[in-house]
Amino acid sequence: VTDDWTIASLAEAIAGGRISPLEITRECLDRTARLGPRLRAFITVDEERALATARTLTDELASGRRRGPLHGVPLAYKDLCRIAGLPTSCGTATANYFVTDIECTAVVRLRAAGAVTLGSLNMSELAVGPFGDNAHHGDVENPRSPGHCAGGSSSGSAAAVAAGLALGTLGTDTGGSIRLPAACCGVVGLKPTYGRVSRAGVMPLSWSLDHVGPLARTVGDVALLLEAIAGHDPHDATSSRRPPPRLAGIDDGARGMRVGVPENFFFEGLAPAVEGAVRGTVGMLERLGATVKWMRVPDPAPLVGAAQIISSCEGATIHGRLLRERPDELQPVVRTRLDVGLHVSAVDYLQAMRVRSRAARVFIREVFREVDLLVAPVIPEPALLWVEAKAGSPGEVARRMGRFSRLTRPLNALGLPALSLPCGTSPDHRPLAVQIVGRPFDEASVLRLARACERETAWTSARPSPA
């Protein structure tokens, strides 16, 4: 059995009888048992039920039944997705922190498409924090760059894919929490348009900024997962009524696509390796036939402040009970960030929402009348060493967290689809990534441009590590 599967190649091999759901599930579980203590990617491994499901799926295939495009594909989910029969800690010290009658809609849809659930994945406490540290469940190790942070908050989701513990995962993104760990661990992560994927059955951090999305090794795999989870859900009031995206054209190449590169904000204060890799990607896109335009975009900086007010107020509202009754359980930085929301005025919160509305309208109108997509860095620097990420006072750590996520947060406030794509490595072999941003609900173009890059490079074909 190889550890070099993608979801697409595995699904095809399963359908063709070359490997069974039980065999691949066992392989993932064995790998998790071997690497788990070092990586700390999982919070709960649901071995017994995963094997039982895999046996059932294997039997169904033998009798000619295939549930869907993911039949027998082992997946795992961030530990804030409510999964029937499993505790949902949300990265806190409380095993059953998030209790709801509604199972995570995205998980239900993936299961209906034939996926096997391996378990729930480690994350930053309450999905707060871009590094992936967790005082209760352990800091997630970066499989591609030992000693460095995995990125957060969907740290386990990215690390599990990078290490080949799961073929694909779900994460959530309130300020970059899918794209940052994807970038740190060298995998692909997509934050879909706000409203594209249901948030039902997922612990909220900020109703206005939360997005659920997939992580996987390749762009094609992310597209497969998005197709399975997208679409209206009556359990989520913010869920769009648009039909799921049509992704048949993602192999059409970059020719003819109009790509904007922001001259302002996104290229300020970058590490040289990051800037070089992103500029290299831009050059490659030109060679592939895209029309590239360097352009000034409406300043995203006001959005960062507005988003901070929105997320802290909504987070403090949602997690107020924990904050009031058991504050000492929370990591100091998490507590401080939520505490801010208790003291922001209602007027400032509503002003932030109005600022966001205007900024979204202006940004979308100004940018997308000239280009189809934007390309920008994901993180100003490669993954930090753990000792660097956690050094200093809580205030210093909070400022470092702000710098680390400054390029992803505006896209949450704007609600636009944004994908993190590996685009090389630093001289010391840390993964680097580029962010591709599209019009609202135009995930198809985002995936098409990313797929064009992927086909030209070996960035997403790296085998899971460590071997």
Place this chain on the structure above:
Amino acid sequence: MDERERQVTTAVADLAAVIERVGADLSLAEEPSGFTLALEAGSPTESQ
């Protein structure tokens, strides 16, 4: 007031100053729900 409380107080004051500045020229007609309309209006179906 301990260090953590000072951080919270400073952060709240900073955010209030930011939002006062960037929201100073908002139109009276601007509503929080305008965000969803902006997404719908900017999607490919409507704009292309």
